[in-house]
Amino acid sequence: MKIELNRLNDGFHLEAVNEDGRTVHIDASPDIGGTNQGMRPMQLLLSALGGCSSIDVINILKKQKQPLKDVKVTITGEREKDVVPSVFVEAHLHFRIYGDVDEEKARKAIDLGVDKYCSVAKTMSPKATITHSFEIIR
Structure with a gap:
């Protein structure tokens, strides 16, 4: 099993990609500088x-x-x-x-x-x- 994590902005917005190319967006809460563009x-x-x-x-x-x-x-x-x-x-x-x-x-x-x-x-x-x-x- 392998996941590649890519940063999408200058904050905390990340995209996780599995071996099949499926993606999940991850982000931090706005109170620490996140932008609510993904799940915590x-x-x-x-x-x-x-x-x-x-x-x-x-x-x-x-x-x-x-x-x-x-x-x-x-x-x-x-x-x-x-x-x-x-x-x-x-x-x-x-x-x-x-x-x-x-x-x-x-x-x-x-x-x-x-x-x-x-x-x-x-x-x-x-x-x-x-x-x-x-x-x-x-």
């Missing part, structure tokens, strides 16, 4: 947590032959206060599962996806407590 690095980490676990949940529900129409996830995180570096100490994922999905199968898929298979969750979990919840929208 810690926002990207929460996004990665949601993306990683969602891929696993979708894959598990497909294997269970569940009629999944869509998945939306809200990820929240709390960081240490008044400490540098300020790592996440808590993260919560709330999954909204769309379709006529069996509740127990959804619960199992989310438990496995977040707690067992998500590499980002495993990376964060030595310092952060990661919890999850879900609802099914038929």
